[in-house]
Amino acid sequence: MVGAAIAYYLARGGMTDCVLVEADYLSSGATGRCGGGIRQQWSTEANTRLAIESVREFSTLEEELDADIEFLQGGYLVLAYTDEDVAQFEKNVGLQQGLGLDVAILTPDEIVERVVPELNTDGVRMATYCPSDASANPFLTTQAYADAARRLGVEIELFTPVTRVLTDGGKVTGVETSRGTISAPLVVNVAGSHSVPIAATAGVDLPITPCRRQILVTEPLERFFHPMIISFSFGIYFRQAKHGSVIGGFGDPDEPAGFNQTSSLEFLTTMSAKLAFLMPRLRSVKVVRQWGGLYDLTPDAQPLLGETDGVEGFFQANGFSGHGFMVAPKVAMLVAQAVAGTEPDLDISRLNARRFTDGPVTTDKSVV
């Protein structure tokens, strides 16, 4: 989705001589495999600001792109189970409220009375709740960006893997694909985990580790709860999409690094048990599908954005570490501004890959 969005914002800004090259089909990578949540509750100021800006973009996107993306502001309910959770969440809420975000701390009773009557709050210490957090359909959103980009003159080449990034004297000159070479003085690498082998062809080493995450989806039903429900310590996230299906997953801390995207029976049973514990009525709901996808993890779980040191014109927009979809509209806009050489609305230099060689980095505590 970030790739399609960058192409759209470049074209909207006047740079219509732009080609979007995709190895497979639209949303075939991490976007089409993600949970579709859009959260503003983060633990660092920079991330929270970026997320607030992204929700603002998302909320007007259907009108701007003239398409239904199943955008729904159902809120996010973040459950705390441990002392560490409670301490961290209290700090987070102070920071988030200071940035103008409507977020509150709820007791277990308040959760059941005000937000999700069906939730089993056994062991829950408290929760933070932000009603303007949202969700959208990743496929529809990517398609909407791609269609809008096409209307502005962007060419989209599907089923066309990039085999090599071409450089000459420290400058990028284009890409070689399975269907021929494309000359370009500016190249943006937005290939998720596959950004690593692509960058390597230009001698660039990206600090990204691919790692599988799994997810499942149930039959569609009439709405019976509104927010995305997540917990970092219990290890879960799930929501009821606008089309009625419950969709959710969790990250296995023992998952080995690699490009494996298969699904496992252990995930299906563990996830079912977690869902049945948190919301007992879900026991009678049928799972219809499960699948795997890749997180492109960086050491600080923050994306790599901006031009690459040593290769002029070669930009990175990858390493989103499992939360690319939710910040995609704003990040794509900022990257497009950087590529076009205009002043970005928000400073993204802190997210350049060079941060790992420059000194210590701050890690966000709010990563599932």
Add this chain to the structure above:
Amino acid sequence: MRIREHPILDFQKGPLVEFEHDGRKLEGHEGESIAAALHAAGVRVLRHSIRLNRPRGFFCAIGRCSSCLMTVDGVPNVMTCVTALKAGMRVETQTGKGTIPDVRFTEAPSDPDYPRDLGSVPLAIVGAGPAGLSAAVAAGRLGVECVVLDENPVPGGQLIKQTHMFFGSKEHHARVRGIDIGEILLKEIEDLPVSVMTGTTVLGLYPGKVLALLRNGRLHRLTADSVILATGASENMLAFPNGDLPGIYGAGAVQTLMNVDGVAPGKRVLMVGAGNIGLIVSYQLLQAGVEVAAVVEGLPEIGGYHVHAAKVRRAGVPVMTSHTLLHAVGTDRVEGAIISEIDGDWRPIEGTEIKLEVDTICLAVGLTPNCELASQLGCDEAYVAELGGRVAIHDTDLETTVPGVYVAGDASGIEEASTAMLEGRLAGLSAAAKLLTRPDADELTRLRIEVEEGLRALRAGPFGEHPRAGKQKMVELARSCGGDQ
């Protein structure tokens, strides 16, 4: 609309029981599908679609297409075409998505024995149709212990509704009716180390050849050294205006309804497609006392055997080649069909439209292989038009690109039941050859040559042109994947 007299079949039905449909009392036979019982009572609309609120009936009758979802005893989205009727059931027309049920399953996923572990078997065969049962016979005779898994209540796959006699030579069960072949195969496995688990849906196939099974509403785990996927095929749909009206059925569904459930699909039928299935089902409709208005076929020539076409024509049914269905007529069920002649580029010729008064439209427009399990496991796949769609790439042993996983029958490419049985045997032999510690090489070679000769004979001639071309492509694809050295 129950069929009382039939020249071939004698319907064995369960006792008559009462059930409730939208608050009114109806009767049906215990054990038949809910959809069949409703159809017999004249009910065709089973649900209304989520977005456009369109009336929907069933289409495939084998639990594939989700067109027949209803709310049963408070549980929404129940596939009524494969759910057995029980006395006192509360069946409701479902509108929209359905609401989360109040009922609770007795099993909690947090139970310590969830999922129940069934241990491991040398060979698991998915599908108890002609290919799967034949695989079990071949492997079982060589002493390989195997389990055959099937979601249906009775084994036999699609054979249980095929009342026509098979062609081919005697070894291929020629002049035997499909319904009897299943019985023969089941008899053959009686004394073999083979167990058949019906009512068991294979939900998933995971790395390490771990199968997730749904049986009696409970999740089970089974691990296998080898797996044969004999999962069959699904009916193709044709896109045309009003194509979702109740009364438009796949040919397999029509066969299920009239040959298994003993329920007439309607009074007057338009058959679309003059391949073997379209022609045979047309004849079966006539045998069941149903009128067939016409058989339309887009190609300038019929696709099936002429002997089948002749039987239908003799009964006075026009077989109209270079004709297509333009659209169905009706508001909440089929009330007619508009057909027209088409030119060489498949464009309707203006002025040739005819309106047929029919209450049922039967689509016999081909099948697509079911390859989901192979796909989930990560077997390499390819789209091969001659084989009916996407199939797992397999070598001449029918082994996929995942060692120890085989495909056979329609799942490996659409053909006839006779070829499915031989492919099943071939897959059974291939699996056994690898599983046995000391296989009898001479015996295996002899058996294999016999099967290969049979397949060659069945695929000879003009009707075998597509499968021959498809299987040839498959050999090349398998080679490029490193199989078949």
